[in-house]
Amino acid sequence: MPTVRTLQEKANDEEITMLTAYDAPTAEIVDESGVDVILVGDSMGNAVLGYESTLPVTVDEMQSRTAAVARATDDALVVADMPFLSYGADESDTIQNCGRMLKEADANAVKLESGPHTVSVTERLVDLGIPVMAHLGLTPQRVHQLGGYFRQGTDEESAAEMLELAKAHEEAGAFSLVLEHVPSNVAAQITEALEIPTIGIGAGPDTDGQVLVLNDVFGLSDRSPYFSEQFGDVKGEMERAVAGFRDAVESGEFPAEEHSYSEDEIDDIY
Numbered sequence: 133m134p135t136v137r138t139l140q141e142k143a144n145d146e147e148i149t150m151l152t153a154y155d156a157p158t159a160e161i162v163d164e165s166g167v168d169v170i171l172v173g174d175s176m177g178n179a180v181l182g183y184e185s186t187l188p189v190t191v192d193e194m195q196s197r198t199a200a201v202a203r204a205t206d207d208a209l210v211v212a213d214m215p216f217l218s219y220g221a222d223e224s225d226t227i228q229n230c231g232r233m234l235k236e237a238d239a240n241a242v243k244l245e246s247g248p249h250t251v252s253v254t255e256r257l258v259d260l261g262i263p264v265m266a267h268l269g270l271t272p273q274r275v276h277q278l279g280g281y282f283r284q285g286t287d288e289e290s291a292a293e294m295l296e297l298a299k300a301h302e303e304a305g306a307f308s309l310v311l312e313h314v315p316s317n318v319a320a321q322i323t324e325a326l327e328i329p330t331i332g333i334g335a336g337p338d339t340d341g342q343v344l345v346l347n348d349v350f351g352l353s354d355r356s357p358y359f360s361e362q363f364g365d366v367k368g369e370m371e372r373a374v375a376g377f378r379d380a381v382e383s384g385e386f387p388a389e390e391h392s393y394s395e396d397e398i399d400d401i402y
């Protein structure tokens with residue numbers, strides 16, 4: 133069984149790889165390719181559920197998708213990304229919601245978008261046996277406060293604040309930290325200051341690992357951030373498959389002999 137401990141050991145000499153997945157078939161692909169961590173991201177809000185942002189994602193949706201991913205995963209660490217307002221407001225709700233991911237969806241850990249209010253919550257969850265991945269920099273659940281998906285930690289004061297929060301979450305027991313959309317040199321200095329591994333997205337090359345949204349990697353997203361990279365043309369392949377079906381039905385090529393059979397005993401059912 134994968135554990136958060138092996139990730140911490142690995143960070144010493146190898147780059148950590150993390151990708152999102154939201155269903156069993158894609159989780160199987162990611163797991164079999166040897167990626168270290170599968171994040172069931174709340175990016176499922178825009179990536180699979182058709183919302184404009186991550187805010188509408190519910191705990192039930194996260195549980196259902198995390199369970200599907202965990203059923204298809206043998207080796208990777210499965211991390212459930214806790215949705216907006218499912219943590220941090222009320223302590224017993226936080227414990228209940230995060231606990232469900234381990235008890236009912238077979239996740240190995242949860243991720244919380246971090247801030248000053250998640251230090252004590254992180255400590256409480258870790259005390260109870262729920263491993264926590266922290267997340268600083270651009271935290272998309274705050275899009276309405278931030279005014280857009282902008283780069284964070286762009287001046288000395290906010291970068292220093294981010295470093296202090298990173299240390300506070302390490303101290304609280306977080307096993308790893310995602311740094312999103314921050315200057316490379318800020319991510320490098322935070323990485324240097326921490327024992328726990330950092331995993332960057334739009335945070336340059338000097339974190340301990342990298343994460344991207346699977347739809348972006350596949351080439352399946354209509355829009356993706358500039359810091360993302362398409363490593364395939366899955367959308368093109370899907371379009372070709374659908375067009376192939378449509379053409380074959382319309383032309384009468386499908387279904388063919390091998391897809392059909394007749395029952396000899398039956399000749400007239402009127």
Ligand SMILES: Nc1nc(=O)c2c([nH]1)NC[C@@H]1CN(c3ccc(C(=O)N[C@@H](CCC(=O)O)C(=O)O)cc3)CN21
Binds near residue numbers: 279280282283313347
């Ligand atoms: N498919 C997908 N990929 C992601 O990387 C991703 C999601 N979805 N959903 C959740 C968040 C949102 N993310 C984003 C989204 C947009 C920008 C972006 O375009 N930033 C612009 C400025 C944004 C603006 O003008 O409002 C930039 O240049 O920084 C960055 C990160 C990263 N995450």
Ligand SMILES: CC(C)C(=O)C(=O)O
Binds near residue numbers: 171213312345
């Ligand atoms: C991009 C990663 C870090 C994330 O939080 C998500 O996919 O929801």
Ligand SMILES: [Mg+2]
Binds near residue numbers: 173174186
């Ligand atoms: Mg997220």
